[in-house]
Amino acid sequence: MTAKTPRKRAVKPPPEQPESPAPILAFKGFDQAMQCRGFQYAVGQTYTMDGPIEACRRGFHACENPFDVWSYYNVTDSRFAIVEMGGETSGETSREQGGDSKIAAASITIKAELTLPEFTGRAVDWIVALTKGGKEADDGNGARIGSSGYGARIGSSGNGAQIGSSGNDAQIGSSGYGARIGSSGYGARIGSSGNDAQIGSSGNGARIGSSGNDAQIGSSGNGAQIGSSGNGARIGSSGNGAQIGSSGNGARIDASGENGVVAAAGRENSFRLGAGGCASAPYHDGTRVRFAVAYAGENVEPGVWYSVNERGEFVREDRS
Numbered sequence: 001m002t003a004k005t006p007r008k009r010a011v012k013p014p015p016e017q018p019e020s021p022a023p024i025l026a027f028k029g030f031d032q033a034m035q036c037r038g039f040q041y042a043v044g045q046t047y048t049m050d051g052p053i054e055a056c057r058r059g060f061h062a063c064e065n066p067f068d069v070w071s072y073y074n075v076t077d078s079r080f081a082i083v084e085m086g087g088e089t090s091g092e093t094s095r096e097q098g099g100d101s102k103i104a105a106a107s108i109t110i111k112a113e114l115t116l117p118e119f120t121g122r123a124v125d126w127i128v129a130l131t132k133g134g135k136e137a138d139d140g141n142g143a144r145i146g147s148s149g150y151g152a153r154i155g156s157s158g159n160g161a162q163i164g165s166s167g168n169d170a171q172i173g174s175s176g177y178g179a180r181i182g183s184s185g186y187g188a189r190i191g192s193s194g195n196d197a198q199i200g201s202s203g204n205g206a207r208i209g210s211s212g213n214d215a216q217i218g219s220s221g222n223g224a225q226i227g228s229s230g231n232g233a234r235i236g237s238s239g240n241g242a243q244i245g246s247s248g249n250g251a252r253i254d255a256s257g258e259n260g261v262v263a264a265a266g267r268e269n270s271f272r273l274g275a276g277g278c279a280s281a282p283y284h285d286g287t288r289v290r291f292a293v294a295y296a297g298e299n300v301e302p303g304v305w306y307s308v309n310e311r312g313e314f315v316r317e318d319r320s
Contacts, residue, residue, distance in 0.1 A: 024085040026062035026103065027122065028110075029073025036061075043081065046109040055091035059104030065130075066123035067180045067198045068100040075216045075236040076254040076272075080119040084109040116256070117220030117238040123200040127182030128164035141176070150185070159194070168203070177212070186221070195230070204239070213248070222257070231266070240274075255279075256303070270307045270317060273300060283308045 034041050041047070053059040062083050063069045069080065087106030091099075114122065131146030141158040150167045159176040168185040177194040186203040195212040204221040213230040222239040231248040235255075242260040244253055249266040255277055262271050262279035271279050273296040280293050292312040294300040305317040 021086070021089070023109075024064065024089065024103065024105070025111075026064050026083050026085050026101075027066045027069050027114075027119070028062040028081050028083045028108075029069045030079045030081070031073070032077070032079060034079055041081075041110050043110050043113050046107060048087070048107040050106075053088045053090045053104050053106050055102060055104040057104075059088075059090060059106060060085070060108035061102055061104050062108065064101040064103065065180075066119060066126050067182070067200065068102060069119075070198050070216045070218075071100065072102075074234045074252075075116070075218050076234045076252045080114045080116075082111045082114060082122070084111055115238070116218060116236050116254075117202070120200045120218040120220045120236075120238075121184075121202045123218065124164075124182035124184045124202045127162055127180055127200070128166045128184060131162055131164035253279075268307070270305055272305045273302055275302045277302070281308045283310060283312050285310065285312065 030036050062085060085105035085108055089103050089105045091103035131144045141160055143156050143158050143161045145154055145156055145163045147154055147165045148167050150169055152165055152167050152170045154163055154172045156174045157176055159178055161174055161176055161179045163172055163181045165172060165183045166185055169187045170183055170185055172181055172190045175193045177196055179192055179194055179197045181190055181199045183190060183201045184203055187205045188201055188203055189207045190199055191209045193211045195214055197210055197212050197215045199208055199217045201208060201219045202221055204223055206219055206221055206224045208217055208226045211229045214232040215228055215230055216234045217226055219237045220239055222241055224237055224239050224242045226235055226244045229247045231250055233246055233248055233251040235244055235253045237244060238256050240257040240259055242255050242257055244255055245263045247265040249268055251266060251269045253262050253271040255262050256274045258275050260274055260277040264281045269281055273279055275296060277296040280291050282289050282291055292308045294314050296302045300306050300314050306314040307317055309315050
């Protein structure tokens, strides 16, 4: 009797593992100690978290749009980095419903710290890419307006506009609240009269004017001329030869480029100068208003924050 050949059992392939979501590149702000909400970060390190992730409640947070970072960490007092988000994420629904681009993730890697000019350039590139192909005039709320040609004239009166221009000699005007304006061309002329504007310019020779309160202005090109009349302005300029004027109260002006000139007319202002820079700021001596003048390398140190006391003296500020 012939022995039966044992039947071979079919080998089942291992179950397919779900693909891990692709990492998300985003931008994050920190205080001067490289901390966020008391948690210490370092460049090159990866941090992970177990458990549920929920935007604004639990997880590591960052923003895909660099401009959104300025809503949490202002342009003059913060440090910035490009980060990689991984694992479980939360926040995409909010963005789809018109919220900002902040997301939470189970892991975050601090890829590289960005200087203010590098961060401003990223912000401008992001908004230009976002608005590419948009109309050059739109009065509705939440408009996306983009232009890549030279000599463009762009106008928007709606709230929450996002305006990007990459051509030279653009003229951009926005009167709505919460505008985000990015320009990478040379010789841009940018005017905003709404509150809470965020303006970034990376081209040389920019002319930027803002009359709304709580504006945040970042400029990395040389020869910028920046004027702000609203209260609570945050102005950062890293290009050489900048000329910055502010008439609102409570302005913080960081002119870190060489040979910058700062003139402040409002009360309770703070400033930081680069090499060869100078600044004038008012004070009241008990009888009348007078001006104190600071010269980097003489009566103030470059790269240090100062304000003016009632005796017209420049007092160092601790911004650590």
